[in-house]
Amino acid sequence: MKRVKPGERVRVSCKVNGKAQSGFTESRTLLADFLRHELHLYGTHVGCEHSVCGACTVVLDGRLARSCSMLAVQVEGAEITTVEGLAADERLDSLRDAFSRHGALQCGFCTPGILASVSHFLSASQNPSEEAVRDMLSGHICRCTGYEGMIRAVMEFASGRREGASE
Amino acid sequence: MKPAPFEYCRPETLDEAVGLLAEFGDEALVMAGGLSLGALLNMRMVRPEAVIDINSLSVLDAIEMVGDEVRTGALARQADALASPICGVALPLLIAGLGHVGHYQTRSRGTLCGSVAHADPSAETALCLATLGGDVELTSTRGVRRMPVGEFILGALATAREGDEMVTALYWPGAIPGMRVAFEEISERHGDFAIVAAAAWAAPLESGWRYGFGLGGVEDKPLALRGDIVPVVESTEQAVGEVFDAIALNLSPMSDQRASADYRRHLAEHLGKQVLQSVFEGVAT
Numbered sequence: 233m234k235r236v237k238p239g240e241r242v243r244v245s246c247k248v249n250g251k252a253q254s255g256f257t258e259s260r261t262l263l264a265d266f267l268r269h270e271l272h273l274y275g276t277h278v279g280c281e282h283s284v285c286g287a288c289t290v291v292l293d294g295r296l297a298r299s300c301s302m303l304a305v306q307v308e309g310a311e312i313t314t315v316e317g318l319a320a321d322e323r324l325d326s327l328r329d330a331f332s333r334h335g336a337l338q339c340g341f342c343t344p345g346i347l348a349s350v351s352h353f354l355s356a357s358q359n360p361s362e363e364a365v366r367d368m369l370s371g372h373i374c375r376c377t378g379y380e381g382m383i384r385a386v387m388e389f390a391s392g393r394r395e396g397a398s399e
Numbered sequence: 400m401k402p403a404p405f406e407y408c409r410p411e412t413l414d415e416a417v418g419l420l421a422e423f424g425d426e427a428l429v430m431a432g433g434l435s436l437g438a439l440l441n442m443r444m445v446r447p448e449a450v451i452d453i454n455s456l457s458v459l460d461a462i463e464m465v466g467d468e469v470r471t472g473a474l475a476r477q478a479d480a481l482a483s484p485i486c487g488v489a490l491p492l493l494i495a496g497l498g499h500v501g502h503y504q505t506r507s508r509g510t511l512c513g514s515v516a517h518a519d520p521s522a523e524t525a526l527c528l529a530t531l532g533g534d535v536e537l538t539s540t541r542g543v544r545r546m547p548v549g550e551f552i553l554g555a556l557a558t559a560r561e562g563d564e565m566v567t568a569l570y571w572p573g574a575i576p577g578m579r580v581a582f583e584e585i586s587e588r589h590g591d592f593a594i595v596a597a598a599a600w601a602a603p604l605e606s607g608w609r610y611g612f613g614l615g616g617v618e619d620k621p622l623a624l625r626g627d628i629v630p631v632v633e634s635t636e637q638a639v640g641e642v643f644d645a646i647a648l649n650l651s652p653m654s655d656q657r658a659s660a661d662y663r664r665h666l667a668e669h670l671g672k673q674v675l676q677s678v679f680e681g682v683a684t
Contacts (some may be wrong), residue, residue: 233415238404259407259450281400282438283505295478295507301437305407306452322437349504370589371502 234307246307248273248370249317257304263297264288267314275315275344279373286372289345296352297305302370318351326392327351330385338376346372350386360390402440405448413538416453417565421540423449425562429453431473432508434501435517459567462486468533469571473513477506477524489573492531492600495582498522502590516566518552520653521593521616523584525552528569529599529623530613536568537561545570548621555619575609578602579681581674584616585666587657592616594658595666601676601682608682612642612675617652617667635679643671 236242236259248271255270255273262281267273267290279287281300288299291313301325318324327350330336337343346369353360353368365386367380408427420427426448430436439445453473460474462483469489471480480486481497500523501509514524515535528535528548535551537544537560548569551559560566584596588623596615601608607629614622624646630638639668652663 233411234407234409236407238406258404260402260440262401262437265401283434284400285439286504289504295476296504297508298434298437298504300441301433303407303433303450303452306409306454313560353503354579367589368678371504 234305234308242305244304244308246309247311249313249320250374255304259303259305261304263290263304263307264299265298265300266307267312270304273314273316275319277341277344279341284373286345286349287342289348289372291348291352296349301312313348313351315347318347321351324351327385328390330388330392331382334385334388335381336377336385337382338372342372342374346374346382354386354390354393358390359394360386362387365390400441400443403443403446403576405440405447407441408673409450409452409455412457413456413459413567416451417538417540417563417569419449419451420468420563420565423447423451425451427451427562429565430514431510431513432505434475434505434509435513435519436507442657453565464489464573464672465570467573470536471511471569471571473510473565473567477501477509477511477514480511481506482539490527490531490571491574491578492580492582492598493524493527495572495580496527496596496598499582499586499590499593511569512535512566515548515551515569516558516560518554518556518558518620519592520555520619520621521596522613522621523582523593523596523598525600526596526613526615526621527582528571528624529621530600530611530625531572531621532611532625533572534570535566536570537564538567539564543567549623552620567625575602577682579678581677583670583674585670595663595670597667597670597674599671599678608638608679610642610675612634612646612671614646614667614671617650618661619653622646622650630683635676635683638679639672639675643668647671 241256267276277287279285283298283301428447430452459472461472536546580600582598584593593616598613602608611625652660654660
Protein backbone atom coordinates (compact mmCIF):
# COMPACT_ATOMS: atom_id res chain seq x y z
CA MET A 233 0.00 0.00 0.00
CA LYS A 234 1.26 3.43 -0.95
CA ARG A 235 1.22 6.14 1.75
CA VAL A 236 2.45 9.69 1.29
CA LYS A 237 2.75 11.79 4.45
CA PRO A 238 1.58 15.43 4.51
CA GLY A 239 4.35 17.61 3.06
CA GLU A 240 6.39 14.61 1.84
CA ARG A 241 7.62 14.86 -1.75
CA VAL A 242 7.52 11.67 -3.80
CA ARG A 243 8.41 10.79 -7.35
CA VAL A 244 5.53 10.02 -9.70
CA SER A 245 6.21 8.29 -13.02
CA CYS A 246 3.64 8.05 -15.78
CA LYS A 247 3.35 8.13 -19.55
CA VAL A 248 2.21 11.44 -21.00
CA ASN A 249 1.47 11.69 -24.72
CA GLY A 250 3.31 8.42 -25.31
CA LYS A 251 6.46 9.53 -23.52
CA ALA A 252 7.70 8.33 -20.12
CA GLN A 253 7.67 11.26 -17.70
CA SER A 254 8.44 11.62 -14.05
CA GLY A 255 8.43 14.40 -11.50
CA PHE A 256 8.12 15.19 -7.82
CA THR A 257 4.89 15.96 -6.06
CA GLU A 258 3.24 16.35 -2.68
CA SER A 259 0.12 14.37 -1.77
CA ARG A 260 -2.04 17.47 -2.21
CA THR A 261 -0.72 18.56 -5.62
CA LEU A 262 -3.43 18.54 -8.27
CA LEU A 263 -2.81 16.62 -11.49
CA ALA A 264 -3.36 19.80 -13.52
CA ASP A 265 -0.64 21.62 -11.55
CA PHE A 266 1.71 18.64 -11.87
CA LEU A 267 1.27 18.60 -15.65
CA ARG A 268 1.88 22.33 -15.91
CA HIS A 269 4.48 23.14 -13.31
CA GLU A 270 6.41 19.89 -12.94
CA LEU A 271 6.20 18.50 -16.48
CA HIS A 272 5.97 21.96 -18.11
CA LEU A 273 3.01 20.94 -20.28
CA TYR A 274 1.19 24.26 -20.20
CA GLY A 275 -1.44 23.26 -22.77
CA THR A 276 -3.72 21.93 -20.03
CA HIS A 277 -5.50 24.97 -18.61
CA VAL A 278 -6.86 25.50 -15.11
CA GLY A 279 -10.18 27.31 -14.83
CA CYS A 280 -12.62 26.75 -11.99
CA GLU A 281 -10.72 24.10 -9.99
CA HIS A 282 -13.93 22.33 -9.01
CA SER A 283 -14.77 20.00 -11.93
CA VAL A 284 -17.22 22.38 -13.57
CA CYS A 285 -15.63 24.41 -16.39
CA GLY A 286 -13.81 21.60 -18.22
CA ALA A 287 -10.68 23.55 -19.22
CA CYS A 288 -8.41 21.02 -17.48
CA THR A 289 -9.95 17.91 -19.09
CA VAL A 290 -7.43 15.23 -20.15
CA VAL A 291 -7.66 11.60 -21.24
CA LEU A 292 -6.45 9.31 -18.44
CA ASP A 293 -6.19 5.56 -19.07
CA GLY A 294 -8.85 5.79 -21.77
CA ARG A 295 -11.31 7.82 -19.68
CA LEU A 296 -11.85 11.54 -19.54
CA ALA A 297 -10.76 13.17 -16.30
CA ARG A 298 -10.91 16.65 -14.82
CA SER A 299 -7.24 17.05 -13.92
CA CYS A 300 -8.14 19.73 -11.31
CA SER A 301 -10.08 17.17 -9.28
CA MET A 302 -7.43 14.48 -9.30
CA LEU A 303 -4.20 14.27 -7.38
CA ALA A 304 -0.85 13.91 -9.09
CA VAL A 305 -0.01 10.96 -6.80
CA GLN A 306 -2.95 9.09 -8.30
CA VAL A 307 -1.43 8.81 -11.77
CA GLU A 308 1.57 6.61 -10.96
CA GLY A 309 1.87 4.21 -13.92
CA ALA A 310 -1.04 5.82 -15.79
CA GLU A 311 -1.22 6.89 -19.45
CA ILE A 312 -2.31 10.46 -20.03
CA THR A 313 -3.09 12.36 -23.22
CA THR A 314 -3.12 16.15 -23.12
CA VAL A 315 -3.68 18.67 -25.89
CA GLU A 316 0.04 18.50 -26.69
CA GLY A 317 -0.43 14.81 -27.52
CA LEU A 318 -3.49 15.54 -29.65
CA ALA A 319 -1.46 18.14 -31.56
CA ALA A 320 0.78 15.37 -32.89
CA ASP A 321 -2.20 13.28 -34.03
CA GLU A 322 -2.51 13.77 -37.80
CA ARG A 323 -5.98 12.22 -37.81
CA LEU A 324 -7.14 15.36 -36.01
CA ASP A 325 -5.74 17.78 -38.62
CA SER A 326 -9.11 18.15 -40.30
CA LEU A 327 -10.76 18.69 -36.89
CA ARG A 328 -8.38 21.56 -36.19
CA ASP A 329 -9.07 22.90 -39.65
CA ALA A 330 -12.84 22.67 -39.03
CA PHE A 331 -12.45 24.47 -35.66
CA SER A 332 -10.59 27.25 -37.41
CA ARG A 333 -13.03 27.66 -40.32
CA HIS A 334 -16.19 27.52 -38.17
CA GLY A 335 -14.97 29.92 -35.52
CA ALA A 336 -15.09 27.19 -32.90
CA LEU A 337 -12.65 29.09 -30.71
CA GLN A 338 -11.82 32.67 -29.97
CA CYS A 339 -9.64 33.24 -26.90
CA GLY A 340 -8.73 29.54 -26.82
CA PHE A 341 -8.68 29.11 -23.05
CA CYS A 342 -11.30 26.34 -23.05
CA THR A 343 -10.06 24.69 -26.27
CA PRO A 344 -7.47 22.21 -24.88
CA GLY A 345 -10.10 20.56 -22.68
CA ILE A 346 -12.67 20.60 -25.44
CA LEU A 347 -10.28 18.91 -27.89
CA ALA A 348 -9.56 16.20 -25.28
CA SER A 349 -13.30 15.60 -24.90
CA VAL A 350 -14.02 15.67 -28.62
CA SER A 351 -11.22 13.23 -29.43
CA HIS A 352 -12.44 10.80 -26.75
CA PHE A 353 -16.09 11.23 -27.74
CA LEU A 354 -15.44 10.63 -31.44
CA SER A 355 -13.40 7.52 -30.71
CA ALA A 356 -16.40 6.10 -28.84
CA SER A 357 -19.20 7.35 -31.17
CA GLN A 358 -18.66 6.83 -34.88
CA ASN A 359 -21.87 8.47 -35.97
CA PRO A 360 -22.95 10.97 -33.30
CA SER A 361 -26.20 12.90 -33.41
CA GLU A 362 -26.09 16.66 -33.02
CA GLU A 363 -27.94 16.22 -29.74
CA ALA A 364 -25.18 13.94 -28.42
CA VAL A 365 -22.52 16.43 -29.53
CA ARG A 366 -24.35 19.25 -27.73
CA ASP A 367 -24.65 17.09 -24.62
CA MET A 368 -20.93 16.29 -24.70
CA LEU A 369 -19.93 19.94 -25.22
CA SER A 370 -22.18 21.02 -22.33
CA GLY A 371 -19.43 19.69 -20.06
CA HIS A 372 -17.29 22.68 -21.04
CA ILE A 373 -17.76 26.35 -20.41
CA CYS A 374 -16.88 28.60 -23.36
CA ARG A 375 -17.61 32.30 -22.93
CA CYS A 376 -16.56 33.41 -26.43
CA THR A 377 -18.17 31.34 -29.13
CA GLY A 378 -21.72 30.47 -28.12
CA TYR A 379 -20.87 26.85 -29.06
CA GLU A 380 -22.58 26.85 -32.48
CA GLY A 381 -19.28 26.92 -34.37
CA MET A 382 -17.96 24.08 -32.24
CA ILE A 383 -21.03 21.97 -32.94
CA ARG A 384 -20.71 22.61 -36.69
CA ALA A 385 -17.00 21.78 -36.62
CA VAL A 386 -17.48 18.49 -34.75
CA MET A 387 -20.40 17.43 -36.95
CA GLU A 388 -18.47 18.28 -40.11
CA PHE A 389 -15.42 16.35 -38.91
CA ALA A 390 -17.54 13.32 -38.01
CA SER A 391 -19.32 13.28 -41.36
CA GLY A 392 -16.07 13.88 -43.29
CA ARG A 393 -14.54 10.94 -41.47
CA ARG A 394 -17.50 8.77 -42.48
CA GLU A 395 -17.12 9.80 -46.14
CA GLY A 396 -13.38 9.20 -45.95
CA ALA A 397 -14.00 5.71 -44.59
CA SER A 398 -16.49 4.85 -47.37
CA GLU A 399 -14.22 5.97 -50.22
CA MET B 400 -7.96 26.95 -4.21
CA LYS B 401 -5.58 24.14 -3.37
CA PRO B 402 -6.12 21.37 -0.80
CA ALA B 403 -4.66 21.66 2.69
CA PRO B 404 -1.99 19.04 3.45
CA PHE B 405 -3.16 15.48 4.10
CA GLU B 406 -1.77 11.97 4.12
CA TYR B 407 -2.48 10.12 0.88
CA CYS B 408 -3.18 6.38 1.18
CA ARG B 409 -3.78 4.02 -1.71
CA PRO B 410 -4.83 0.61 -0.37
CA GLU B 411 -4.54 -2.42 -2.65
CA THR B 412 -7.22 -4.50 -0.89
CA LEU B 413 -10.56 -3.85 0.81
CA ASP B 414 -9.06 -5.10 4.09
CA GLU B 415 -6.37 -2.44 3.86
CA ALA B 416 -8.97 0.22 3.05
CA VAL B 417 -11.21 -0.52 6.04
CA GLY B 418 -8.08 -0.93 8.19
CA LEU B 419 -7.16 2.66 7.32
CA LEU B 420 -10.68 3.81 8.15
CA ALA B 421 -10.40 2.04 11.51
CA GLU B 422 -7.09 3.86 12.05
CA PHE B 423 -8.22 7.37 11.05
CA GLY B 424 -11.99 7.21 11.68
CA ASP B 425 -13.73 10.51 11.00
CA GLU B 426 -10.41 12.12 10.10
CA ALA B 427 -10.19 10.23 6.79
CA LEU B 428 -12.23 10.66 3.62
CA VAL B 429 -12.60 8.06 0.88
CA MET B 430 -11.91 9.17 -2.69
CA ALA B 431 -13.47 7.27 -5.59
CA GLY B 432 -14.17 9.43 -8.68
CA GLY B 433 -13.17 12.56 -6.79
CA LEU B 434 -15.63 14.80 -8.63
CA SER B 435 -17.26 15.98 -5.38
CA LEU B 436 -14.41 15.36 -2.94
CA GLY B 437 -11.85 17.04 -5.21
CA ALA B 438 -13.92 20.23 -5.22
CA LEU B 439 -14.42 20.11 -1.43
CA LEU B 440 -10.67 19.61 -0.90
CA ASN B 441 -9.74 22.41 -3.31
CA MET B 442 -12.11 24.85 -1.61
CA ARG B 443 -10.92 23.60 1.80
CA MET B 444 -14.48 22.90 2.82
CA VAL B 445 -12.96 19.66 4.14
CA ARG B 446 -9.50 19.30 5.65
CA PRO B 447 -9.08 15.56 6.35
CA GLU B 448 -5.98 14.08 7.96
CA ALA B 449 -6.00 11.37 5.31
CA VAL B 450 -7.47 10.75 1.87
CA ILE B 451 -8.02 7.07 1.12
CA ASP B 452 -7.90 6.54 -2.66
CA ILE B 453 -9.83 3.35 -3.46
CA ASN B 454 -9.18 3.43 -7.21
CA SER B 455 -6.80 0.44 -7.00
CA LEU B 456 -9.56 -1.79 -5.59
CA SER B 457 -10.71 -2.92 -9.03
CA VAL B 458 -12.78 -5.76 -7.51
CA LEU B 459 -15.23 -3.05 -6.44
CA ASP B 460 -16.19 -1.99 -9.97
CA ALA B 461 -18.66 -4.84 -10.56
CA ILE B 462 -22.25 -4.34 -11.68
CA GLU B 463 -24.01 -7.68 -11.18
CA MET B 464 -27.39 -9.33 -10.63
CA VAL B 465 -27.72 -10.82 -7.14
CA GLY B 466 -31.10 -12.56 -7.05
CA ASP B 467 -33.68 -9.94 -8.06
CA GLU B 468 -31.37 -7.06 -7.22
CA VAL B 469 -28.58 -5.28 -9.04
CA ARG B 470 -25.47 -4.79 -6.93
CA THR B 471 -23.22 -1.91 -7.98
CA GLY B 472 -19.82 -1.79 -6.30
CA ALA B 473 -18.01 1.23 -4.92
CA LEU B 474 -16.03 1.80 -8.14
CA ALA B 475 -18.94 1.35 -10.58
CA ARG B 476 -18.76 4.60 -12.55
CA GLN B 477 -21.80 6.45 -13.83
CA ALA B 478 -20.61 5.87 -17.41
CA ASP B 479 -20.23 2.12 -16.65
CA ALA B 480 -23.85 1.97 -15.48
CA LEU B 481 -25.05 3.80 -18.61
CA ALA B 482 -23.17 1.29 -20.79
CA SER B 483 -24.12 -1.78 -18.72
CA PRO B 484 -26.59 -4.22 -20.34
CA ILE B 485 -27.65 -5.25 -16.81
CA CYS B 486 -28.62 -1.69 -15.88
CA GLY B 487 -30.20 -1.20 -19.30
CA VAL B 488 -32.60 -4.07 -18.66
CA ALA B 489 -33.05 -4.03 -14.88
CA LEU B 490 -32.64 -0.36 -13.92
CA PRO B 491 -34.46 1.84 -16.47
CA LEU B 492 -35.10 4.52 -13.83
CA LEU B 493 -31.39 4.83 -13.04
CA ILE B 494 -30.58 5.09 -16.75
CA ALA B 495 -33.16 7.88 -17.11
CA GLY B 496 -31.75 9.71 -14.07
CA LEU B 497 -28.08 9.34 -15.04
CA GLY B 498 -28.66 11.39 -18.19
CA HIS B 499 -28.99 14.37 -15.83
CA VAL B 500 -25.91 13.56 -13.71
CA GLY B 501 -23.05 15.91 -14.50
CA HIS B 502 -21.62 15.69 -17.98
CA TYR B 503 -20.07 13.19 -20.39
CA GLN B 504 -16.68 14.16 -18.94
CA THR B 505 -17.59 13.77 -15.24
CA ARG B 506 -19.65 10.58 -15.61
CA SER B 507 -16.53 8.83 -16.89
CA ARG B 508 -15.02 8.88 -13.37
CA GLY B 509 -17.89 9.74 -11.02
CA THR B 510 -19.27 6.72 -9.15
CA LEU B 511 -22.77 5.72 -8.07
CA CYS B 512 -21.67 4.92 -4.50
CA GLY B 513 -19.67 8.13 -4.20
CA SER B 514 -22.70 10.20 -5.07
CA VAL B 515 -24.89 8.43 -2.50
CA ALA B 516 -22.16 8.62 0.17
CA HIS B 517 -21.74 12.37 -0.52
CA ALA B 518 -25.51 12.85 0.06
CA ASP B 519 -26.06 16.08 -1.85
CA PRO B 520 -29.82 16.79 -1.51
CA SER B 521 -30.22 17.29 -5.26
CA ALA B 522 -28.29 14.18 -6.39
CA GLU B 523 -30.13 12.07 -8.95
CA THR B 524 -28.52 8.72 -8.06
CA ALA B 525 -29.72 8.76 -4.45
CA LEU B 526 -33.16 9.90 -5.62
CA CYS B 527 -33.44 6.93 -7.99
CA LEU B 528 -32.23 4.55 -5.27
CA ALA B 529 -34.74 5.94 -2.76
CA THR B 530 -37.60 5.83 -5.27
CA LEU B 531 -36.86 2.17 -6.03
CA GLY B 532 -36.40 1.32 -2.33
CA GLY B 533 -32.76 0.23 -2.54
CA ASP B 534 -30.13 -0.36 0.10
CA VAL B 535 -26.63 0.84 0.94
CA GLU B 536 -23.91 -1.64 1.95
CA LEU B 537 -21.39 -0.47 4.54
CA THR B 538 -18.17 -2.32 5.36
CA SER B 539 -15.78 -1.89 8.28
CA THR B 540 -13.35 -4.09 10.18
CA ARG B 541 -16.38 -4.89 12.39
CA GLY B 542 -18.29 -6.45 9.49
CA VAL B 543 -20.77 -5.67 6.72
CA ARG B 544 -24.23 -4.17 7.16
CA ARG B 545 -27.02 -3.09 4.84
CA MET B 546 -29.53 -0.32 5.39
CA PRO B 547 -32.27 1.29 3.30
CA VAL B 548 -31.06 4.47 1.62
CA GLY B 549 -33.92 6.31 3.34
CA GLU B 550 -32.29 5.55 6.68
CA PHE B 551 -28.75 6.05 5.39
CA ILE B 552 -29.18 9.67 4.25
CA LEU B 553 -29.89 11.86 7.27
CA GLY B 554 -29.76 15.28 5.60
CA ALA B 555 -27.58 17.50 3.43
CA LEU B 556 -24.12 15.86 3.24
CA ALA B 557 -25.01 13.85 6.36
CA THR B 558 -25.33 10.08 6.49
CA ALA B 559 -25.58 7.25 9.03
CA ARG B 560 -22.12 6.01 8.00
CA GLU B 561 -19.88 5.52 11.04
CA GLY B 562 -16.39 7.02 10.80
CA ASP B 563 -14.75 3.61 10.29
CA GLU B 564 -17.19 2.46 7.60
CA MET B 565 -17.00 2.64 3.83
CA VAL B 566 -19.88 2.47 1.35
CA THR B 567 -18.96 -0.65 -0.62
CA ALA B 568 -22.10 -1.24 -2.71
CA LEU B 569 -25.63 -0.22 -3.56
CA TYR B 570 -28.45 -2.75 -3.95
CA TRP B 571 -31.07 -1.80 -6.52
CA PRO B 572 -34.39 -3.70 -6.79
CA GLY B 573 -34.57 -4.89 -10.40
CA ALA B 574 -37.35 -3.93 -12.80
CA ILE B 575 -40.65 -5.79 -12.53
CA PRO B 576 -42.66 -6.86 -15.61
CA GLY B 577 -44.55 -4.03 -17.29
CA MET B 578 -42.67 -1.38 -15.33
CA ARG B 579 -42.76 2.20 -16.63
CA VAL B 580 -40.34 4.87 -15.43
CA ALA B 581 -40.07 8.64 -15.72
CA PHE B 582 -37.47 11.16 -14.57
CA GLU B 583 -37.62 14.95 -14.96
CA GLU B 584 -35.65 17.79 -13.51
CA ILE B 585 -35.10 21.52 -13.72
CA SER B 586 -31.59 22.90 -13.30
CA GLU B 587 -29.92 26.15 -14.28
CA ARG B 588 -28.01 24.36 -17.04
CA HIS B 589 -28.38 20.74 -18.20
CA GLY B 590 -26.09 18.61 -16.03
CA ASP B 591 -25.93 21.11 -13.16
CA PHE B 592 -27.31 20.29 -9.75
CA ALA B 593 -31.07 19.85 -9.91
CA ILE B 594 -33.15 22.62 -8.37
CA VAL B 595 -35.92 20.01 -8.23
CA ALA B 596 -35.86 16.48 -9.66
CA ALA B 597 -38.78 14.05 -9.78
CA ALA B 598 -38.67 10.29 -10.36
CA ALA B 599 -41.48 7.76 -10.66
CA TRP B 600 -42.11 4.18 -11.64
CA ALA B 601 -45.23 2.06 -11.87
CA ALA B 602 -46.05 -1.54 -12.73
CA PRO B 603 -49.37 -3.32 -13.20
CA LEU B 604 -50.60 -5.71 -10.49
CA GLU B 605 -53.50 -8.18 -10.88
CA SER B 606 -55.68 -5.46 -9.44
CA GLY B 607 -54.26 -1.94 -9.52
CA TRP B 608 -50.74 -0.65 -9.79
CA ARG B 609 -47.56 -0.72 -7.74
CA TYR B 610 -45.65 2.55 -7.76
CA GLY B 611 -42.71 4.51 -6.45
CA PHE B 612 -42.44 8.29 -6.41
CA GLY B 613 -39.57 10.50 -5.32
CA LEU B 614 -38.58 14.16 -5.16
CA GLY B 615 -35.00 15.43 -4.97
CA GLY B 616 -33.65 18.91 -4.27
CA VAL B 617 -36.82 19.94 -2.43
CA GLU B 618 -35.85 19.12 1.15
CA ASP B 619 -32.42 18.32 2.59
CA LYS B 620 -32.66 14.67 1.46
CA PRO B 621 -34.58 12.68 -1.17
CA LEU B 622 -38.25 12.15 -0.38
CA ALA B 623 -39.72 8.87 -1.54
CA LEU B 624 -42.94 6.95 -1.29
CA ARG B 625 -43.83 3.47 -2.49
CA GLY B 626 -47.06 1.53 -2.38
CA ASP B 627 -49.96 -0.03 -4.20
CA ILE B 628 -52.96 1.85 -5.51
CA VAL B 629 -56.25 0.70 -7.01
CA PRO B 630 -57.35 3.49 -9.33
CA VAL B 631 -61.00 4.35 -9.76
CA VAL B 632 -61.92 3.16 -13.28
CA GLU B 633 -58.28 3.42 -14.38
CA SER B 634 -58.31 7.17 -13.77
CA THR B 635 -54.73 8.34 -13.87
CA GLU B 636 -55.60 11.85 -12.70
CA GLN B 637 -57.11 10.67 -9.44
CA ALA B 638 -54.12 8.38 -8.80
CA VAL B 639 -51.65 11.18 -9.61
CA GLY B 640 -53.39 13.52 -7.16
CA GLU B 641 -53.59 10.91 -4.42
CA VAL B 642 -49.92 9.92 -4.61
CA PHE B 643 -48.64 13.47 -5.01
CA ASP B 644 -50.68 14.75 -2.07
CA ALA B 645 -49.34 11.97 0.13
CA ILE B 646 -45.85 13.49 -0.20
CA ALA B 647 -46.71 17.13 -0.78
CA LEU B 648 -49.00 17.86 2.15
CA ASN B 649 -46.10 18.10 4.58
CA LEU B 650 -43.53 19.48 2.17
CA SER B 651 -41.12 22.07 3.59
CA PRO B 652 -38.88 23.07 0.66
CA MET B 653 -35.40 24.56 1.06
CA SER B 654 -34.67 28.15 0.09
CA ASP B 655 -31.24 29.14 -1.21
CA GLN B 656 -29.49 31.36 -3.74
CA ARG B 657 -30.73 29.26 -6.63
CA ALA B 658 -34.42 29.01 -5.79
CA SER B 659 -36.93 30.10 -3.19
CA ALA B 660 -39.03 27.65 -1.22
CA ASP B 661 -42.13 28.77 -3.14
CA TYR B 662 -40.47 28.14 -6.51
CA ARG B 663 -39.32 24.70 -5.34
CA ARG B 664 -42.86 23.91 -4.20
CA HIS B 665 -44.16 24.96 -7.62
CA LEU B 666 -41.57 22.80 -9.44
CA ALA B 667 -42.23 19.85 -7.14
CA GLU B 668 -45.90 19.90 -8.10
CA HIS B 669 -45.27 20.51 -11.79
CA LEU B 670 -42.55 17.86 -12.24
CA GLY B 671 -44.00 15.45 -9.67
CA LYS B 672 -47.37 15.30 -11.35
CA GLN B 673 -45.71 15.10 -14.76
CA VAL B 674 -43.71 11.95 -13.92
CA LEU B 675 -46.63 10.33 -12.11
CA GLN B 676 -48.95 11.05 -15.03
CA SER B 677 -46.41 9.55 -17.42
CA VAL B 678 -45.97 6.24 -15.56
CA PHE B 679 -49.63 5.77 -14.65
CA GLU B 680 -50.72 6.42 -18.24
CA GLY B 681 -48.08 3.94 -19.30
CA VAL B 682 -49.42 1.13 -17.14
CA ALA B 683 -53.09 2.02 -17.79
CA THR B 684 -52.77 1.41 -21.53
